[in-house]
Amino acid sequence: MDLEIVSIGNEVLEGHTVNTNAAFLGRELSRLGYRVARHTVLPDRVDAIEKGLKEAMSRSSLVIATGGLGPTIDDLTTRAVRPLFEEGIELKNEIGTAPGLFYPGLILLPGPPREMERMFLEEALPLILEQFALAEPVRHRKSCGLCLLKEVEVDPFLRDLQKEEPHVEIGIYPSQGSLLLEFSGSKKSDLNKLAQRVKERFPTFYFEESHIALAVQKEFIARKKKLAAAESCTGGAIAAKLTAIPDSSLYFLGSLVVYSNQWKEHFLQVSRSTLDHSGAVSRKAVDEMVKGLFHETEADFAVAVSGIAGPSGGTRDKPVGTICIAIGERGHKTDIGILQAPKDRASAIDWTVQTTLGALWRRLAHQAYTFS
Amino acid sequence: MDLEIVSIGNEVLEGHTVNTNAAFLGRELSRLGYRVARHTVLPDRVDAIEKGLKEAMSRSSLVIATGGLGPTIDDLTTRAVRPLFEEGIELKNEIGTAPGLFYPGLILLPGPPREMERMFLEEALPLILEQFALAEPVRHRKSCGLCLLKEVEVDPFLRDLQKEEPHVEIGIYPSQGSLLLEFSGSKKSDLNKLAQRVKERFPTFYFEESHIALAVQKEFIARKKKLAAAESCTGGAIAAKLTAIPDSSLYFLGSLVVYSNQWKEHFLQVSRSTLDHSGAVSRKAVDEMVKGLFHETEADFAVAVSGIAGPSGGTRDKPVGTICIAIGERGHKTDIGILQAPKDRASAIDWTVQTTLGALWRRLAHQAYTFS
Numbered sequence: 001m002d003l004e005i006v007s008i009g010n011e012v013l014e015g016h017t018v019n020t021n022a023a024f025l026g027r028e029l030s031r032l033g034y035r036v037a038r039h040t041v042l043p044d045r046v047d048a049i050e051k052g053l054k055e056a057m058s059r060s061s062l063v064i065a066t067g068g069l070g071p072t073i074d075d076l077t078t079r080a081v082r083p084l085f086e087e088g089i090e091l092k093n094e095i096g097t098a099p100g101l102f103y104p105g106l107i108l109l110p111g112p113p114r115e116m117e118r119m120f121l122e123e124a125l126p127l128i129l130e131q132f133a134l135a136e137p138v139r140h141r142k143s144c145g146l147c148l149l150k151e152v153e154v155d156p157f158l159r160d161l162q163k164e165e166p167h168v169e170i171g172i173y174p175s176q177g178s179l180l181l182e183f184s185g186s187k188k189s190d191l192n193k194l195a196q197r198v199k200e201r202f203p204t205f206y207f208e209e210s211h212i213a214l215a216v217q218k219e220f221i222a223r224k225k226k227l228a229a230a231e232s233c234t235g236g237a238i239a240a241k242l243t244a245i246p247d248s249s250l251y252f253l254g255s256l257v258v259y260s261n262q263w264k265e266h267f268l269q270v271s272r273s274t275l276d277h278s279g280a281v282s283r284k285a286v287d288e289m290v291k292g293l294f295h296e297t298e299a300d301f302a303v304a305v306s307g308i309a310g311p312s313g314g315t316r317d318k319p320v321g322t323i324c325i326a327i328g329e330r331g332h333k334t335d336i337g338i339l340q341a342p343k344d345r346a347s348a349i350d351w352t353v354q355t356t357l358g359a360l361w362r363r364l365a366h367q368a369y370t371f372s
Numbered sequence: 373m374d375l376e377i378v379s380i381g382n383e384v385l386e387g388h389t390v391n392t393n394a395a396f397l398g399r400e401l402s403r404l405g406y407r408v409a410r411h412t413v414l415p416d417r418v419d420a421i422e423k424g425l426k427e428a429m430s431r432s433s434l435v436i437a438t439g440g441l442g443p444t445i446d447d448l449t450t451r452a453v454r455p456l457f458e459e460g461i462e463l464k465n466e467i468g469t470a471p472g473l474f475y476p477g478l479i480l481l482p483g484p485p486r487e488m489e490r491m492f493l494e495e496a497l498p499l500i501l502e503q504f505a506l507a508e509p510v511r512h513r514k515s516c517g518l519c520l521l522k523e524v525e526v527d528p529f530l531r532d533l534q535k536e537e538p539h540v541e542i543g544i545y546p547s548q549g550s551l552l553l554e555f556s557g558s559k560k561s562d563l564n565k566l567a568q569r570v571k572e573r574f575p576t577f578y579f580e581e582s583h584i585a586l587a588v589q590k591e592f593i594a595r596k597k598k599l600a601a602a603e604s605c606t607g608g609a610i611a612a613k614l615t616a617i618p619d620s621s622l623y624f625l626g627s628l629v630v631y632s633n634q635w636k637e638h639f640l641q642v643s644r645s646t647l648d649h650s651g652a653v654s655r656k657a658v659d660e661m662v663k664g665l666f667h668e669t670e671a672d673f674a675v676a677v678s679g680i681a682g683p684s685g686g687t688r689d690k691p692v693g694t695i696c697i698a699i700g701e702r703g704h705k706t707d708i709g710i711l712q713a714p715k716d717r718a719s720a721i722d723w724t725v726q727t728t729l730g731a732l733w734r735r736l737a738h739q740a741y742t743f744s
Binding site: 015016024040041042171182236242256259263267297310342 | 385396398400410413415484552554601610612616619626632639716721
């Protein structure tokens with residue numbers, strides 16, 4: 001069954017707010033097997049809201065709209081919708097003021113994400129499942145991840161897989177330095193077979209979890225090992241990514257964000273001579289950072305990164321985007337790479353986080369060296 | 373002039389990717405005075421892409437579409453659009469493979485955000501400004517921020533301001549623990565006057581920059597002071613937020629992400645007795661973390677946070693969302709608060725980062741104590 005998501009609000013149209021509501025609803029509904037046919041964002045104007053909602057309702061069996069339900073002057077959705085229906089079912093808002101409304105073919109939810117998400121899951125979804133049964137056979141989904149690989153390195157193999165299983169839809173979603181694959185189709189066994197084929201083709205890059213930080217956490221907890229980090233150019237982003245996940249304290253000891261050279265010396269005993277002669281962005285510096293972590297803490301594994309995230313600080317020998325990564329396991333040789341990240345600052349940081357976690361995961365789960 | 377933004381891709385429809393491309397384009401175009409009338413997201417199907425683009429072009433003078441231009445299996449935009457036009461101008465892609473296309477009334481840009489943003493700013497925008505002159509008088513915009521305030525604390529004052537200047541559009545965009553205000557109108561002087569009124573009403577909460585981390589950085593660099601952080605529950609997110617900004621190394625020494633209690637003792641000399649009797653989430657613990665930072669480093673200012681981000685770890689006395697924040701200036705009394713953050717983990721972390729930076733900024737710029 002086709003459905004559409006409509007978001008109402010100038011703040012979304014003008015980019016002050018990123019449309020996470022539509023992403024949430026799209027994810028929840030497509031996971032259940034509903035086909036999300038379109039997202040639309042409309043302005044805070046009664047005529048535009050009415051026109052946009054009517055169009056969507058004429059195309060699709062169900063429209064879910066968010067925003068514009070509050071008591072303030074720019075909340076106009078209710079005014080636009082009231083003339084269209086005789087009556088609707090009120091949906092409780094447990095954590096905000098504006099209730100939602102469930103009309104035949106149209107559901108109105110509030111704009112603030114936490115209110116919307118709770119009302120959708122607790123109030124609207126049971127009614128949707130009851131009134132809009134999935135006529136088509138349920139579509140199953142299976143996703144998996146590939147760390148450290150680029151889309152072009154995987155695409156030819158996926159095209160071959162597609163020929164083998166033409167009825168399975170294959171999605172490939174790249175983010176900085178890792179890939180999410182999604183297979184969907186009517187037979188679970190087909191999807192599992194394809195995931196297995198990917199695993200066989202890229203055995204030490206394949207992971208089951210929805211992202212690499214979660215794969216790292218599961219592996220650490222299963223192996224009862226502890227991790228420490230030392231970050232320069234990522235400035236805490238590795239630690240922030242890992243600790244965003246509940247229960248990360250079960251394996252993650254902490255990170256020394258040694259942004260200045262004094263801190264590298266003081267907390268990790270990186271030698272003055274290394275900093276003076278090889279520089280803070282060098283194989284030697286990240287090697288000493290890992291040694292410092294093992295010396296100062298009880299970690300079983302340690303990662304260290306240092307690089308030039310830019311936009312300034314690049315030199316001829318070490319241009320912006322030069323990144324050193326070290327992956328250490330106590331008692332073993334440290335795996336060290338000097339790599340080229342994307343040149344803009346935000347991408348360079350994100351890429352370094354993903355690449356470090358990918359290499360750490362391969363070392364932990366497969367005893368594989370990525371850089372050496 | 374009305375224009376629309378269309379994003380193509382199942383990964384956006386199904387919520388695997390949040391639509392930051394539409395937010396970026398909406399922000400850039402509305403800032404220039406173009407009216408963004410609608411965003412639409414379409415699936416990876418040639419017929420749906422063609423239909424959606426035709427509808428948008430029939431409603432609006434210009435449609436900007438992103439995604440589906442690449443060489444891979446699910447990139448179908450070019451195939452859908454080719455029959456509609458005789459020829460277009462190719463737009464260079466400096467950092468990716470797929471070029472963009474500029475047709476009469478339709479611009480195609482690639483999906484990866486960095487490629488899209490660069491192509492839009494460098495290649496497409498000059499052509500848009502040339503071919504789609506703004507008929508209406510230019511709308512000016514002025515934005516400012518308010519840290520540590522909630523929408524309800526500011527809204528009544530804004531309603532009064534609106535009465536004074538009915539022709540100015542006032543936007544209020546809350547994020548966790550801070551507010552962005554935006555004024556837009558035809559007269560620059562009106563906007564500056566309103567911003568000045570806000571500043572007079574909330575003098576120690578008002579900042580000029582687009583976000584609080586940038587306000588903190590400018591203030592530190594202007595005052596030639598150095599900052600150190602110690603993070604437990606935020607897990608590196610404070611450091612990551614600060615170091616996302618170029619030149620943060622001019623004032624930011626680093627952060628000790630002491631996620632485990634051993635690290636709090638070892639690196640910051642938090643006493644065993646404090647951890648045993650008051651706990652890691654206590655006024656005493658964050659006070660000792662600040663003292664440890666001043667003892668170990670040359671920082672002029674130090675911030676420390678410890679809290680229960682959840683979902684587990686809450687107790688009756690300290691439920692999930694209990695957060696301790698300490699703001700220290702060397703030689704002065706430390707400002708310490710024990711606060712209640714939102715209860716979901718991601719919001720709690722984000723709220724703590726915003727609140728810490730807001731309180732730090734008030735201490736630095738106005739010598740104001742926020743919590744004591």
